[in-house]
Amino acid sequence: MSEPLLLGLGLRASYVLRIGEVRAVDGVDIEVPRDAVVGLAGESGCGKSTLVNVLLANIRPPLRIKSGKILLDGVDLLEMSREEVRKKVWGVKVSYVPQSALNALNPTKRIIELVKDAITQHTPATDQEVVSLCKRRLEELNLPTDSIHKYPHELSGGMRQRVIIAISTLLNPRLLVVDEPTSALDVSTQKQVLKMMLDMKRNRIIDSILFVTHELPVLRQVSSHVYIMYAGKIVEYGPADSVFFNPLHPYTKALMYSVMTPEPETRERGLVAIPGEPPSLLMPPQGCRFHPRCPYVMDICRSSEPRLVPVGEGRGVACFLHHSEVAS
Amino acid sequence: MLEVKNLSKVFTVGLFSRHRIEAVKNVSMNVSRGEIVSLVGESGSGKTTLCRMILRLLEPTSGSIKYDGVDVTRLKGKKLKWYWRKVHGVFQDPYASFHPFYRVEHILYQAFNLLPGLSEEEKKIRVHEALKMVGLNPEEVLGKYPHELSGGMRQRIAIARCFILDPELIVADEPVSMLDASTRVGIIKLFSDLRDRMNSSVIFVTHDIGLAYVVSDRVLIMYKGVIVEEGDPLTVMDNPSHPYTRRLREDVPLLYRKWEGF
Ligand SMILES: Nc1ncnc2c1ncn2[C@@H]1O[C@H](COP(=O)(O)OP(=O)(O)OP(=O)(O)O)[C@@H](O)[C@H]1O
Ligand SMILES: Nc1ncnc2c1ncn2[C@@H]1O[C@H](COP(=O)(O)OP(=O)(O)OP(=O)(O)O)[C@@H](O)[C@H]1O
Ligand code: SF4
Ligand SMILES: [Mg+2]
Ligand SMILES: [Mg+2]
Numbered sequence: 001m002s003e004p005l006l007l008g009l010g011l012r013a014s015y016v017l018r019i020g021e022v023r024a025v026d027g028v029d030i031e032v033p034r035d036a037v038v039g040l041a042g043e044s045g046c047g048k049s050t051l052v053n054v055l056l057a058n059i060r061p062p063l064r065i066k067s068g069k070i071l072l073d074g075v076d077l078l079e080m081s082r083e084e085v086r087k088k089v090w091g092v093k094v095s096y097v098p099q100s101a102l103n104a105l106n107p108t109k110r111i112i113e114l115v116k117d118a119i120t121q122h123t124p125a126t127d128q129e130v131v132s133l134c135k136r137r138l139e140e141l142n143l144p145t146d147s148i149h150k151y152p153h154e155l156s157g158g159m160r161q162r163v164i165i166a167i168s169t170l171l172n173p174r175l176l177v178v179d180e181p182t183s184a185l186d187v188s189t190q191k192q193v194l195k196m197m198l199d200m201k202r203n204r205i206i207d208s209i210l211f212v213t214h215e216l217p218v219l220r221q222v223s224s225h226v227y228i229m230y231a232g233k234i235v236e237y238g239p240a241d242s243v244f245f246n247p248l249h250p251y252t253k254a255l256m257y258s259v260m261t262p263e264p265e266t267r268e269r270g271l272v273a274i275p276g277e278p279p280s281l282l283m284p285p286q287g288c289r290f291h292p293r294c295p296y297v298m299d300i301c302r303s304s305e306p307r308l309v310p311v312g313e314g315r316g317v318a319c320f321l322h323h324s325e326v327a328s
Numbered sequence: 329m330l331e332v333k334n335l336s337k338v339f340t341v342g343l344f345s346r347h348r349i350e351a352v353k354n355v356s357m358n359v360s361r362g363e364i365v366s367l368v369g370e371s372g373s374g375k376t377t378l379c380r381m382i383l384r385l386l387e388p389t390s391g392s393i394k395y396d397g398v399d400v401t402r403l404k405g406k407k408l409k410w411y412w413r414k415v416h417g418v419f420q421d422p423y424a425s426f427h428p429f430y431r432v433e434h435i436l437y438q439a440f441n442l443l444p445g446l447s448e449e450e451k452k453i454r455v456h457e458a459l460k461m462v463g464l465n466p467e468e469v470l471g472k473y474p475h476e477l478s479g480g481m482r483q484r485i486a487i488a489r490c491f492i493l494d495p496e497l498i499v500a501d502e503p504v505s506m507l508d509a510s511t512r513v514g515i516i517k518l519f520s521d522l523r524d525r526m527n528s529s530v531i532f533v534t535h536d537i538g539l540a541y542v543v544s545d546r547v548l549i550m551y552k553g554v555i556v557e558e559g560d561p562l563t564v565m566d567n568p569s570h571p572y573t574r575r576l577r578e579d580v581p582l583l584y585r586k587w588e589g590f
Binding site: 043044186187188190191194195198214215216217218220221222244254255256257258259260261262263264265266267271272273274275277278 | 370371463478480481508509510511512513514516517535536537538539540541542543561562565575576577579580581582583584585586587589590
């Protein structure tokens with residue numbers, strides 16, 4: 001077995017505010033294998049984007065990292081200075097397309113100028129070489145090469161997102177991290193963006209993708225592994241199909257019952273609402289964080305916190321219902 | 329119950345060039361008692377414009393709207409109030425339709441402007457019952473301001489207003505598109521509760537074909553201002569006739585089937 005591409009261990013990070021600490025990442029272990037598409041799912045505010053920023057060592061106040069280790073290709077990112085990470089890691093070993101990337105590009109610069117700004121510190125290539133590098137990459141991915149001379153707003157949402165992803169990986173980083181890359185797009189445009197990312201993996205432009213979204217059907221289409229996050233913690237992980245079709249954690253089960261797709265199975269299965277509201281991360285519930293909403297809650301769930309334990313076949317779950325199985 | 333006939337809306341924009349936008353073109357549709365009808369279409373297809381005309385918040389350019397046989401297209405004053413008691417709107421972001429300075433209590437009591445003749449005691453009972461119906465604790469929420477509630481709770485308040493008014497038809501324009509998947513289901517169930525308990529009809533506007541498929545008795549597919557296809561959701565998905573619907577079916581991510589070549 002080869003060493004994982006990205007490994008986060010014992011990660012804890014909080015937004016330190018005057019009113020208290022928002023414990024958005026609270027003891028997370030996560031692994032992105034090589035040649036994989038890892039999905040990270042969970043409802044709004046559970047800490048997905050924060051976890052991604054932590055994994056990329058992109059930590060700025062009020063966010064503070066409390067503990068943990070991040071190994072990217074064997075290198076511990078938390079041992080490096082921010083300057084070193086910026087120079088040697090971002091854009092080189094890992095590229096990141098943040099949640100709001102679609103609307104966050106500097107509107108006064110053409111795409112090619114944005115690329116040059118981002119890339120010069122990483123490569124000795126001349127401007128001319130960067131231009132031809134860009135064009136070749138766009139061609140390879142069947143995108144119009146003249147888009148590099150356009151301003152961001154001159155491209156449609158879907159085209160802009162594809163161009164952003166294509167050029168942010170110009171230096172062939174091993175890992176691409178995308179945060180809700182298609183949530184603002186209509187389904188047809190979404191499919192094109194997803195297809196392009198998988199093509200990039202097939203063409204070995206990248207090895208693996210860490211894909212953040214709250215949309216499970218999207219993950220079903222693209223991911224090989226999934227992590228389910230709830231209130232700052234990973235509650236379940238495993239190979240995508242086994243998590244989707246045999247969810248073990250009550251929260252994962254509940255999420256599956258809230259998915260609405262136009263398929264007969266969905267209609268037959270019916271919809272089940274999760275009672276209550278997601279917890280505040282300023283004052284998360286004692287014990288299992290899902291216990292106030294869990295239909296299977298037991299006494300122990302209110303006082304102790306279930307650890308994330310492996311249950312075989314590459315799966316893990318943080319729920320007392322499954323701890324006893326392990327014990328017996 | 330509701331009969332929309334050849335309804336159109338043309339917006340003219342621009343000061344000099346007078347550009348015309350045909351947002352809704354010659355739309356005819358019906359809704360029967362107790363029916364849940366979904367209106368599905370991409371962004372800009374005219375869904376909101378159509379809803380606003382049905383709700384009589386926007387003047388149609390041409391065509392007619394009949395309710396229980398009465399032509400309501402140009403109703404005014406008292407008669408329009410009668411119509412608004414029967415047909416009620418729920419919108420995407422209830423925050424925008426709530427006055428931020430008023431507490432939930434005040435917001436809910438405003439509904440009684442359309443329901444004269446109730447005693448204070450009766451009003452109180454209705455408000456409390458409506459809140460319980462939508463899964464909220466009256467003691468907890470009545471004193472709160474809209475910004476102190478989550479998006480899901482605000483949408484529950486908007487639906488509690490429906491339970492108070494007991495409308496015959498609810499026009500819900502993307503009521504869950506701002507909410508999380510897990511919260512969505514709870515809200516959608518409230519609409520089917522309204523139908524089951526009060527035999528209300530619902531027009532559900534959404535760009536989410538999956539949602540329409542799961543909750544509705546009938547779907548209308550809208551494309552560029554025109555209703556291009558309608559039928560029961562299973563037939564429409566199994567046998568889409570319009571190219572837009574076919575593309576929708578091919579491109580929407582499913583849970584139980586994987587795309588080819590992915
Ligand atoms: N800059 C910040 N300062 C304080 N709190 C923050 C900040 N950014 C995020 N949070 C809080 O941290 C928690 C996790 O937020 P995060 O953005 O990581 O969630 P998410 O899972 O990505 O949500 P979404 O699906 O809505 O993108 C939330 O409670 C959020 O309110
Ligand atoms: N007040 C207005 N003045 C001018 N044009 C308008 C106005 N309201 C809507 N339009 C135009 O009419 C068309 C239909 O808009 P509408 O808001 O009804 O679409 P929609 O289907 O509700 O879209 P969405 O899914 O984005 O809510 C669009 O081209 C829109 O720009
Ligand atoms: S630990 Fe208990 S409360 Fe938590 S998910 Fe499992 S059964 Fe439910
Ligand atoms: Mg996020
Ligand atoms: Mg609309």
